[in-house]
Amino acid sequence: MHCRFEKVTSSRFLRCHGPWPARYSFQPGEAVPRQPEKSFPAVNTAEGCEWSSDGSLLGLVDPAGGVTVYSAAQGYEPVCQVPPLVGGPVRNFYFSPLGTHLVTYERWVKDAGDNVGVWDTKTGEKRFSFILKNMTGMTWPPLKWTSLETHCCRMVQDGVQILPGSCERSEVLRIDAPGIMAFEVSPRGSGPQGSGSPHVALVVAETKGQPARCQVYKLDDPSRATATKNFFKAQTVTMKWNNVGTAVLVKSAMEVDDTGKSYYGGANLYFLRADGEETALVASADGGPIHDAQWSPTQDEFILLHGELPCPAGLYEGRKGNKRVDFGSGHRNTIRWNPFGRFFVLGGYGQLLGDTDFWDKPGKQLMATRRMECCVVCGWAPDGRHFLTATTAPRMRVDNKIELFDYLGAPLGKLEFDELLLAGTSRAMTAGKGAPSGHNPSWLHVNVPISLSHCLLRYTEDHGVYAAIADQPRAASTAFSR
Known part of the structure; x- marks a missing residue:
């Protein structure tokens, strides 16, 4: 089941009645409608639902x-x-940027x-597939x-293939890298306003006493590395x-810390300029x-x-x-930037x-501290002013819930579930049915087991109310007062 927020005068929500996710629409203050506007096929797992990055497309694993x-x-x-491709079901999927x-x-x-397919989302045509x-x-x-889909890269057995963003197979460049472990593509070119060639970083594993190495290449001219860093102790890399x-x-990182200081192994963090x-x-x-x-999502800096x-x-x-x-210092292990x-x-x-500490970066000011117990997943809404935390299964089998806060850490409301599998924020459509043109709403979507019937709605700024509807919620109250 998916649920979401939107910043409009009317509100829609999705619920799962039995195995069928469905979308409902209502006006704040009016009775919740009994009939759905739209029903979707059943999904069997939390991985069976995925939004595109701009919220314009929704993918559901079908029966x-x-x-x-x-x-x-x-x-x-x-x-x-x-x-x-091989009888199904599809276990994981995602959209290009x-x-x-x-x-x-x-x-x-x-x-x-x-067992991996690349498909055109407009026509459903298969572009190519591989194992x-x-x-x-x-x-x-x-x-x-890359973020504008100018280039696409794929890791193969001994290197990286560089394709056009359209995935045309007629123009394929290759970087030879025997022993490659991982790769990552830069979001854009490194020149002014994103001009110039984007880059790809790849890591080659240690072998025969030789260190692992990270190398950076230009996607338009991968004939030589523009940056290299050698290091040991690299069982895994990100x-x-x-x-x-x-x-x-x-x-x-190493799975075992040879110094004995950490049960979780040891890790090193390296910094490389693309040039x-x-x-x-x-x-x-x-x-x-x-x-x-x-x-930071907007500045050349990191925490x-x-x-x-x-x-x-x-x-x-x-x-x-x-x-x-x-x-300062504290018992903290998670960083979340807002989108701006x-x-x-x-x-x-x-x-x-x-x-949990809420910071204003330009003012270097701690705005608030709040305890968010049993938080499993968390993140900012696309508007940059609302923060979501969720307690989800299977990590936590009890007290599953979603909590919402403003950017100062003030609580806005809570919705409880018998079992919640996934919660997160996503951009919504910029225009379309039920959303006035020019609005850029924020959505919250939620997955619950298909055996339950829950729903959550979207935030309506004009009315200043958060609301949620549940078929059989564990909590009696389902209204979020601002």
Whole structure:
């Protein structure tokens, strides 16, 4: 089941009655309608629902095991239907950044053929397919585009293929990298206003006493690396580009910490400029665990949580990776920037108590601290002024709930569930049925088990009310007063 927020005078919500997600519409203050406007096919898991990044498309795994794509701007009419490749069901799927392609994954079966497909979301036509035997954090997603889909990259056995963003197979460049572990594509070119060639960063594993290495290449001219950094202790790696495509953070980790300081192994964080002018070790395993590191979505800077708890939180500039601002120390392990880079949240979740700080970055001011117990997932709404936390199964089997806060940490409301699988925020359609042209609403969508009947609605700013409707909610009250 999916639920969402929108900033309009009328409100719509989705509920799951039995196995069928359905969309309802109502005006605040009026009775909740008994009949749905739109019903969708059943989904079996939380991974069976996915929005495109702009909220214009909704994908649902259908009863046949494929994916049906719906258009939010056209009243959720089906756009296309993608069949399974090897009998289904599709276990994971995602949209390309502009929503032009859909990538589906099914469990690999020997001699059954390709299990990953790339599809056109307008027509449902298959562009191409290939085999992915093991889906891990370093192999998924298997295809990565730049933010404007000018280029697409795919990791193969001994390197990276570079395709046009349209996925035309006639023009394919290749970077040879035997022993490649992972790769990451920059969101845009590193020149002014995103001009110039985007880059791809890849990591080659250690071998025969030689260190692992991260190399950066231009996608338009991959003949030579523009930056290289060598390092040891790299069983797993993750990479994150800044929003302007000029620098990348590389976290290398070992599953076992040979110093014995950490049960969770040791990790190092490296900084590389795409032009090769700067490389640096930003955080080492000797200094304690790396809890989180996140780039600002709008500025060339990042926040790092590193060290034994209570650990310091620091803001680092993206030119040389030097620390600029200290935000103090605390029991925090999670960083969440709001979409505009002004506010950010530092939270202590998982095995910590849930203490959460709301910061104003330009003013370097702590605005509020609040305890959010048993938080499993959290994030900002697209408007940058509302923050969501959720307690979800299977991590927590009791007290499943969604809580909403404003950017000052003030609580706006709570909705409780017997069992909640997934919650998150997503952009909504910019115009279409039920949404006035020119509005840019924020949506909240929620997955609950198909055996339950719950629904959640969207926020209506004109009426100043949050509301939620549940068929059989655990909490008696379902209205969020602002």
